[in-house]
Amino acid sequence: MRPNFGSFPFTDENGTVWLAFVDRGIRKRGRVVVCAHGITRQGRDFDALGQSLSADFQTIQIDVAGRGRSGWLADKTAYTFDTYLRHVHGLMDYRGIAALDWVGTSMGGIMGMLLAAEEDSPVKRLVLNDVGPFISGAALAGIGEYIGANPRFPNQQAACDYLRKIHAGFGDLTDADWSDMTIHSVTREADGGYVLHYDPAIGDPFKQAVGDVDLWAVYERIKCPVLVLRGAESEVLGAETAREMTRRGPQAELVEFEGCGHAPALMDEAQIKVVHEWLAQGIEDEEDEAADATARG
DSSP states (O other): OOOEEEEEEETTEHHHHHHHHESSSBTTTEEEEEEETTOOOOGGHHHHHHHHHTTTSSEEEEEEEBTTTTTSSSSSGGGHHHHHHHHHHHHHHHHHHHHHEEEEEEEHHHHHHHHTTTTTTEEEEEEEEEESSEHHHHHHHHHHHTOOOEESSHHHHOOOOOOOOHGGGGGGHHHHHHHHHHHEEEEEOSOOEESSSSOOOOGGGGSOOOOEEEHHHHHOOOOOOEEEEEEEEEEOOOEEEEEEEHSSEEEEEEEEEEESSSSOOOOOOHHHHHHHHHHHHHHHHHHHHHHHHHHHO
């Protein structure tokens, strides 16, 4: 289904920022799937997944502030999860969304956990792609090595080579996948060169020593069903943390993908099928339960 490109203004004490998204499909069964990307990425990473999901769901691929087509924040210290969650609620108000399913990769998964842990959360089903409630400082330091570096490239091929290197954990993608990803990951400057399509200031927190992230208390407040996806070679979502997620809190289902690390790109058919079928089955289960309740009533 052909995507629609939208944006809306969000105003708070930090001023006004325009927030962009890609909207696919028709809202069915009262539910929307929101896809949220990793820290240096943008919503178009979910094009293949969104195209598949749009057969059954309205799917919205967001560009978090400072990335992709969304505006950059004037206050660089405001690149925080509190800000991002306010923006998500602003999107829900703008699009009239009362309930949603959430697919989040890395940073987008943390956003999903925080949203799902809210009182009266709108999240009905949560997919966490290679992220969990514990991330070691060493893993974060590895990410911090390239965030905020602000490299320049003479052409798109050089940018593609760079992305293949720093995102090798995405897995064995095709040349076409890498090319398409590159197109949406860079922007052209006046002199003809290219830079990455995000505000380098998002990397400012990594300029200082970064410790472990422990969100187990958040995770254990989540009540909705959770699916955890893990790259078998991931250092960001450790194997033991992933297994612990199946035992604690919402007792997530766990699927591991061989041949990738941080994070599975969700671009190949096998990975897309896992996500699509899990979300669709959840809707069917809820409808069956509602029908049973009606019959008993």
